[in-house]
Amino acid sequence: MSAPQSNTQNQSPYSSANEAVRAELSVIDASIRSAALFFVISAITWLMIGTVFALLTAFKSHDPDFAGAYEFLTFGRVRSAHLNAMALGWGNNIIFAVGLWIMARLCRAPINHKGILLIAGVFWNIGLTVGIVGILMGDLTSVEWLEIPHYATPLLAISYALIGVWGVMAFRFRKGDHVYVSQWYILAALFWFPWLYVVAQIMIIWFPARGVVQSVTNWWFAHNVLGLWLTPMALATAYYLIPKVLGRPIYSYYLSVLGFWALAIFYNWAGVHHLIGGPVPVWLISAGIVASIMMVIPVIVVGINHHMSVVGLHKEVWRSPTLRFIVFGAISYTLVSIIGSTMALRTVNEVTHFTHFTVGHAHHGVYAFFTMIMFGGVYYMMPRLLKREWPSATLIKLHFWACALGITIMVVALQVGGWIQGLEMNNAEIPFIDTVQNTIPWLKARSVSGLFLTVGHIAFAINFFWMLFAAGAVRAKQGPTLLDDSKEGGAA
Amino acid sequence: MDAESYTDLIPLIFLGVVFFTVAISALYWSAKKGQLKNFDSQAKTIFTEEEPEGEVSDSFPSKKKHHKEA
Numbered sequence: 065m066s067a068p069q070s071n072t073q074n075q076s077p078y079s080s081a082n083e084a085v086r087a088e089l090s091v092i093d094a095s096i097r098s099a100a101l102f103f104v105i106s107a108i109t110w111l112m113i114g115t116v117f118a119l120l121t122a123f124k125s126h127d128p129d130f131a132g133a134y135e136f137l138t139f140g141r142v143r144s145a146h147l148n149a150m151a152l153g154w155g156n157n158i159i160f161a162v163g164l165w166i167m168a169r170l171c172r173a174p175i176n177h178k179g180i181l182l183i184a185g186v187f188w189n190i191g192l193t194v195g196i197v198g199i200l201m202g203d204l205t206s207v208e209w210l211e212i213p214h215y216a217t218p219l220l221a222i223s224y225a226l227i228g229v230w231g232v233m234a235f236r237f238r239k240g241d242h243v244y245v246s247q248w249y250i251l252a253a254l255f256w257f258p259w260l261y262v263v264a265q266i267m268i269i270w271f272p273a274r275g276v277v278q279s280v281t282n283w284w285f286a287h288n289v290l291g292l293w294l295t296p297m298a299l300a301t302a303y304y305l306i307p308k309v310l311g312r313p314i315y316s317y318y319l320s321v322l323g324f325w326a327l328a329i330f331y332n333w334a335g336v337h338h339l340i341g342g343p344v345p346v347w348l349i350s351a352g353i354v355a356s357i358m359m360v361i362p363v364i365v366v367g368i369n370h371h372m373s374v375v376g377l378h379k380e381v382w383r384s385p386t387l388r389f390i391v392f393g394a395i396s397y398t399l400v401s402i403i404g405s406t407m408a409l410r411t412v413n414e415v416t417h418f419t420h421f422t423v424g425h426a427h428h429g430v431y432a433f434f435t436m437i438m439f440g441g442v443y444y445m446m447p448r449l450l451k452r453e454w455p456s457a458t459l460i461k462l463h464f465w466a467c468a469l470g471i472t473i474m475v476v477a478l479q480v481g482g483w484i485q486g487l488e489m490n491n492a493e494i495p496f497i498d499t500v501q502n503t504i505p506w507l508k509a510r511s512v513s514g515l516f517l518t519v520g521h522i523a524f525a526i527n528f529f530w531m532l533f534a535a536g537a538v539r540a541k542q543g544p545t546l547l548d549d550s551k552e553g554g555a556a
Numbered sequence: 557m558d559a560e561s562y563t564d565l566i567p568l569i570f571l572g573v574v575f576f577t578v579a580i581s582a583l584y585w586s587a588k589k590g591q592l593k594n595f596d597s598q599a600k601t602i603f604t605e606e607e608p609e610g611e612v613s614d615s616f617p618s619k620k621k622h623h624k625e626a
Binding site: 088089090170240241242243244248252255259263266267271272273274304307308309310311312313314316317318320321325328380383384385386387443444453454455456457460461 | 558564565568571572575578579582583586591592595596598599600601602603604605606607608609610611612613614615616617
């Protein structure tokens with residue numbers, strides 16, 4: 065399994081006292097293979113299901129009668145089903161695949177207790193299936209981001225906790241001396257998220273606090289799903305794969321650590337900016353706004369670091385499927401975060417609040433940033449897990465262009481349309497119904513963007529399952545790694 | 557069951573304090589263990605014999621085949 069030892073070992077800059085006990089990456093990949101595959105297959109399945117709900121939701125928003133004859137396909141239900149299928153089905157499964165794989169590699173030890181991961185994965189997907197069916201049947205709660213009915217959430221909470229336990233154990237038995245910045249992000253996210261989820265469940269669903277406390281808890285949770293779960297996992301992937309693919313260390317490791325701790329300190333406070341103008345103590349909102357603006361620090365730090373890491377190597381970025389997606393995601397991170405900080409200002413929020421601008425912003429973050437980076441992670445991970453090539457370069461390019469164009473159209477349409485909608489809603493001379501009707505062209509543009517994304521997702525799914533099942537048809541890898549064949553010392 | 561008063565949430569507040577303590581301890585631990593020193597060498601820990609520094613390790617499948625034929 066392991067690669068032949070090359071004669072350069074003694075001069076290796078990576079050697080240390082621990083060298084003898086560290087595992088080869090290919091051995092680690094093999095140890096996490098079945099768990100990671102399970103999670104990727106689940107993630108892609110949920111991605112496709114979520115895409116169907118997304119299209120239904122998008123069409124219904126400008127054509128309310130579309131598929132309106134069935135109770136379970138009414139707007140409120142398919143919208144929530146879309147959100148949960150994407151955030152918890154696609155998002156979490158792909159995090160469990162890519163994030164945990166990176167964690168295992170950085171710990172430099174083959175993983176133990178694969179059973180924990182598989183049990184957590186089965187619980188997770190059963191709980192989520194029950195939850196989504198519950199949402200479609202009308203059992204959804206009225207709390208955004210926590211719509212899953214109460215009978216499904218304990219399964220999800222147990223699953224989160226198991227994954228967290230696995231992460232701590234993987235870290236405890238690591239063989240490397242140094243904790244790389246991606247490990248910080250992943251460990252922190254594994255530590256934060258079960259906490260966020262359990263507290264939100266307790267204070268909103270199980271023993272609900274009343275009044276403003278409930279809404280503050282709601283937005284503390286909802287914003288932190290993005291900030292303390294999806295964001296750190298995506299940044300961990302970018303911090304691992306950008307230098308990894310390019311073969312060049314990150315531009316400034318110092319800045320990356322600074323960025324991590326700044327995010328850890330500021331992000332948790334920011335969520336209440338969703339309640340600007342609401343009946344919430346002003347000091348609380350102000351603290352949230354300050355934290356939202358302070359997020360500019362980690363964002364700029366990460367942006368500079370990622371930019372300087374790829375500078376001069378743009379051709380290599382373009383030639384790598386992984387980096388095409390990841391760099392798109394990293395650029396989106398800078399943009400979406402700066403826009404997000406701006407939206408937290410009271411004067412800007414007066415316009416954007418209650419409009420499609422916010423919807424555009426959410427997709428900018430979760431799709432253009434998080435999802436694109438995770439696509440990149442899958443493109444790097446799968447050949448190493450399966451020791452096979454991706455069968456079709458054309459499908460990868462189709463995937464990239466459909467998704468990149470689609471999400472760009474969506475964000476521009478919703479944010480331009482949303483801004484106009486906000487200005488009109490603030491103008492007392494314009495009747496409310498006009499402000500609604502004026503959004504329809506922008507919502508149609510959003511539906512078109514949804515079709516682009518659907519094409520991209522189908523291309524991705526075809527390529528993935530082709531790779532997975534058509535084993536004989538695809539050229540098997542010769543060695544344990546996927547180095548560029550044109551260079552000497554490539555695949556052994 | 558509703559939480560009628562903030563005192564019902566004291567266990568949760570206590571857990572929050574524990575949570576915060578863990579976070580501060582992590583920062584303290586990382587400083588003590590030298591995680592915040594020698595940044596340049598630490599950035600290289602992701603490279604190994606199999607995927608070494610200085611080599612691009614990802615490209616489109618067709619590109620690879622092309623290189624092989626060449």
